[in-house]
Amino acid sequence: MNAAKILLSLALPALLMLAGSKMAFAEPPVDHTGTEEMPKAPYLLAGAPTFETTLVNFRAKYNEANPTQQIGEFRSINEKAANSPLTRAASKINENLYASTALEKGTGKIKTLQITYLPIQGAEEKAARTLAISYMANLMRQFDATLTTEQSVAKVASLIQKGKGQQYYQQEVGAVRFVVSDNGEKGLTFAVEPVKLALAEP
Secondary structure, eight states, X not given: OOHHHHHHHHHHXXXXXXXXXXXXXSSOOSOOTTTTTSOOOGGGSTTOOOOSSBHHHHHHHHHHHOTTSOOOOOEEOOOSOTTOSEEEEEEEEXXXXXXXXXXXXXXXXXXXXXXXXXXXXXXXXHHHHHHHHHHHHHHHHHHOTTOOHHHHHHHHHHHHHHTTTXXXXXXXXXXXXXXXXXXXXXXXXXXXXXXXXXXXXX
């Protein structure tokens, strides 16, 4: 098994957990406490929204805005459930950092965009975490252009702190939802998802 496959096999549970999937894993997490009670990803509900953009367009804009911290091509993740309404794909950034997405089948529109950091120990830990937060901040700025680099880094750090130890912590900003999923040693995921806006009462 090559490094990319190992990375995906380690990180896939975090991705699918955030997406609210009930698929069975060969090696499930040891502690299932509270899993059934945790909020399911809102985009799995009927009528949930998508971003009005495709993955190709998002990646082109992201890479243009972040020339020194690019995201490579996304590769499809095999979906065991043939009737799943989502297509999942991931892009390896390095050995402990990757981007992933869930797309609406048929249209290819984005349901969620995620950056997942797989914690490491040792001398490289601080630099690896700093890089992960930088990528998360880059992703945040793609959906909130009013933020400076420093502001987005501070906001991501704050979200991570508030969501520490939680399977699902979210903060809505306008038509966007920022989500943190902290699975400890299994990975830290930062996601951006669209919010279905309700019409104001007359």
